[in-house]
Every structure is written in C-alpha cells, then in structure tokens.
Amino acid sequence: MNTRANAVRAGFSRGWIEFKQTFTNGQDISNYLIFPIISLIVMILMRNSDAPGTTYSLALLTLPSVLGMNVVFSGLMGAAATLIVGREDGTLLRAKALPHGIIGYLVGVVVYLAGTTVVTVAVVFVPGLLIFDGLEINSAAAWFGLVAIIALGFAATLPLGAIIGSLGNNPANMGLLFLPVMAMVGVSGIFYPITSLPGWLQVIGQLLPMYWVGLGMRSVLLPDAMASVEIGESWRTLEMVGMLGLWAVVGFVLAPAVMRRMARRESGSNLAERRQRIMQRVQ
Structure with a gap:
C-alpha cells in the first residue's frame, strides 16, 4: 500500500474525528458561540444607523465583513x-x-480547521439571515460565491498561521498574536467602511488579507448599490481575487520551508526542555 496515500487518509480521518469532538467539549462550544453572540449584539445595536451615503443599515454592511473576519481568524489564529x-x-x-x-498530521490540521471555519461562519450567518433584511443570497451564484470566498480566504490565511505556529513554541504566547490581529480588524473596514479611515490607514488595510476577504463577502452578499461605500465605488473583484491569490501563493511557498525546518528541529530532548520550563513556571 502507498504509505503517502495511507498517511493522507489517516490525516483526513483524524481531522474529521477531532472536528466532531469539538461538539462534545464545553470550551470548544463556547468558543464557537461567544464571539458570534457578541458580534450579533453589536450589529443589532448598529441596525438603526445607515451606512455612509446609503439608505442601507450599517449592520447589513457589517455582517458579511464579520463573516470574512471569522474566516481569517480560523485560518490564521x-x-x-x-x-x-x-x-x-x-x-x-x-x-x-x-x-x-x-x-x-498537516492534512488532519487542514480538515479540522476547515470544519471549524464553516461552523464559525454559520453561527453568525444563519442568525444574521433571520435578523437582518437585505442580504442577496437567493441564487446559486451567490452561494457559489460565498463558498469560493471562504475557500480563497482560508487558503490565503492558513499558510500564514502555519508559519506563525512553526515559529512559536509556547501556547501561552498566543495572546500576543491577538493584539496585532485586532489591529488588523481596525484597519480592514470590518465594522465601518474603510473609506472612512485616513488614506494611509486605507493603504495598510489593503495590504492585509482580512480587508479583501471582507470585501469579497460583501460583494457576494450585498446589493450592488452598497458598493458606493467601497474604495472606487466598486467591489474590485479581480483585485480581490488577485490579492488573496498572492497571499496564498506566497504562503504556500514559504510555509513548507519553515515547517520543514521546524520539524527537523523537533526532538524528544527539545520537548522535554519545553515541558521542564513550563513546570518551573508553574512552581
């Protein structure tokens, strides 16, 4: 039997099992629910505010952006x-x-994260459909576009998260990643149109994948009239695909090299040293 094919099948099986186990773990379930609930509450509070220059609710503009943000969070963090x-x-x-x-192992990680990404999007999207009017999701093209943006956003951010994970060696330091990610949220036009930010922040935002995933989500879920609040009053679909594709290509070129270096350095002695340091900190 081909050992590589066997490893891939085992990875799929392991990833699927780990994904299903998240529904039996209270902490995982709370992770699925807490942030979406907070996001929905924020959007409900924004429901009576109009997006600049339109008669559409700011909450309607924000909902697809939050879906894109969840994709980036799942892939990156x-x-x-x-x-x-x-x-x-x-x-x-x-x-x-x-x-x-x-x-x-990596196949299992991808399957596990793909599953959790779908769930984190669904737990915001399904209630959002019921609470907010105006989403244009009544066609096969819209559903195809939604799936395509999720897949492209996942491909653009997963390698970057793999690089960060390969360079880090302490789960306690994950909190340090949260601050730059939240800064990314602030300049990516998630909760307010990016055109309302200063020009230099708009430039920074357009260099980051979160902005483009959010823009892609808005382009497939919102009426075309809402493109008026975007840069150039356009969804810039080609630019969105190009930027996310560029992030994906660069990530998939760099991530394997970084991960191979990390895997070569893994040994029993290194693992024992890390555990000893943790025990010393606990004591």
Whole structure:
C-alpha cells in the first residue's frame, strides 16, 4: 500500500474525528458561540444607523465583513494555535516518527480547521439571515460565491498561521498574536467602511488579507448599490481575487520551508526542555 496515500487518509480521518469532538467539549462550544453572540449584539445595536451615503443599515454592511473576519481568524489564529499545541504536547514529534507522518498530521490540521471555519461562519450567518433584511443570497451564484470566498480566504490565511505556529513554541504566547490581529480588524473596514479611515490607514488595510476577504463577502452578499461605500465605488473583484491569490501563493511557498525546518528541529530532548520550563513556571 502507498504509505503517502495511507498517511493522507489517516490525516483526513483524524481531522474529521477531532472536528466532531469539538461538539462534545464545553470550551470548544463556547468558543464557537461567544464571539458570534457578541458580534450579533453589536450589529443589532448598529441596525438603526445607515451606512455612509446609503439608505442601507450599517449592520447589513457589517455582517458579511464579520463573516470574512471569522474566516481569517480560523485560518490564521487557528492554524497557529493548533501547530503550537501540537509541538507542545508531542503530537508533532509522534507524527514525525511515522512514514509520511507529517503529511498526515498537516492534512488532519487542514480538515479540522476547515470544519471549524464553516461552523464559525454559520453561527453568525444563519442568525444574521433571520435578523437582518437585505442580504442577496437567493441564487446559486451567490452561494457559489460565498463558498469560493471562504475557500480563497482560508487558503490565503492558513499558510500564514502555519508559519506563525512553526515559529512559536509556547501556547501561552498566543495572546500576543491577538493584539496585532485586532489591529488588523481596525484597519480592514470590518465594522465601518474603510473609506472612512485616513488614506494611509486605507493603504495598510489593503495590504492585509482580512480587508479583501471582507470585501469579497460583501460583494457576494450585498446589493450592488452598497458598493458606493467601497474604495472606487466598486467591489474590485479581480483585485480581490488577485490579492488573496498572492497571499496564498506566497504562503504556500514559504510555509513548507519553515515547517520543514521546524520539524527537523523537533526532538524528544527539545520537548522535554519545553515541558521542564513550563513546570518551573508553574512552581
């Protein structure tokens, strides 16, 4: 039997099992619900405010942006956290000892994160459909576009999260990633149109994948008239696909090299040292 194909199948199986187990864990369930509930409450409070220059609710503009933000969070922070924990608890080291075990491990991570991404989007999107009027999701093209943007956003951010996870070695330091990610939210036009920001912040925002994923979500879910609040009063679909594609290509070029270097350095002695440091901090 082809050992590589066997490793891929094992990875799919493991990722699916780990994803299903999130519905049996109270902390995972709360992670699925807490931030979406907060986001929905914020959007409900914004419901009576109009987006600048339109008669549409600002909450309607924000809903697709929040969906895009959740995709980026899952791909970026989810991948980083999963890899850091995998190094810390020895999962990666055990995978390294198996034929093509690293490939199987990474396939499992992708399957697990893809599942959690769909859930985090759904828990905002489904209530949003019921609460807010105006989303244009009544055609096959809109549903196809929604799935395509989720997939493209996931591909653009997952390698970046893998790079961060390969460079980090302490789950406690994940909190340090939260601040720059929230700064990314602030300049990416998630809760308010990016055109309302100073020009230099607009430039920074357009360099980041979160802005383009949010723009893509808005382009498939909102009426064309709402493009008036965007840069150039356009959804800029080609630019969106190009920028996210560029992030994906760069990430998939750099991530394997960084991860191979990380995997080569993993050993039982390194794992023991990290655990000893943790025990010393606890004591």
